[in-house]
Amino acid sequence: MNPILFGFPENTAFARALAAHLKTELGEVEWHRFPDHESLITLHGDLAGRDVVLVCDFVDPDPKALPLHFAAHAARELRAQRVGLVAPYLPYMRQDTRFHVGQARSAFAFGRFLSSTVDWLVTVDPHLHRLHHLDEVFSIPTLSVSA
Numbered sequence: 001m002n003p004i005l006f007g008f009p010e011n012t013a014f015a016r017a018l019a020a021h022l023k024t025e026l027g028e029v030e031w032h033r034f035p036d037h038e039s040l041i042t043l044h045g046d047l048a049g050r051d052v053v054l055v056c057d058f059v060d061p062d063p064k065a066l067p068l069h070f071a072a073h074a075a076r077e078l079r080a081q082r083v084g085l086v087a088p089y090l091p092y093m094r095q096d097t098r099f100h101v102g103q104a105r106s107a108f109a110f111g112r113f114l115s116s117t118v119d120w121l122v123t124v125d126p127h128l129h130r131l132h133h134l135d136e137v138f139s140i141p142t143l144s145v146s147a
Helices: 009-022 061-076 107-115
Strands: 004-007 027-035 039-044 051-055 082-087 120-124 144-145
Touching: 004 009, 009 027, 009 051, 039 061, 051 061, 061 082, 061 107, 082 107
Parallel strands: 004 027, 004 051, 051 082, 082 120, 120 144
Antiparallel strands: 027 039
């Protein structure tokens, strides 16, 4: 069974083009934001037994991270076989060391977060400075492609 792709709202055009290129179905993500800025994510489509591909560029990452997590969780609840992420831009990779006492090494925290959210990741030209490979940050299969 072909995978089903879901593009986050700012990524629908790219997700549509990717789905057409891969000759696979494009599902719809409904993202409702409540007045208190909480999100309700709804995935439209039959996901049972299928691979789900979420497309999210992570430009302005903080407001997108939890909704992405909710989308992946919903896909699993809807019996998706695997959930992957296509992230043309991958945030926090520059924050791979502590320059001042008390600073978070966000690359590793974000890597653990995404590794617990999706089963695999594809990204474009990640900003790896002191790191050599994405597997230094992620515990899931990753693929980095070049633009």
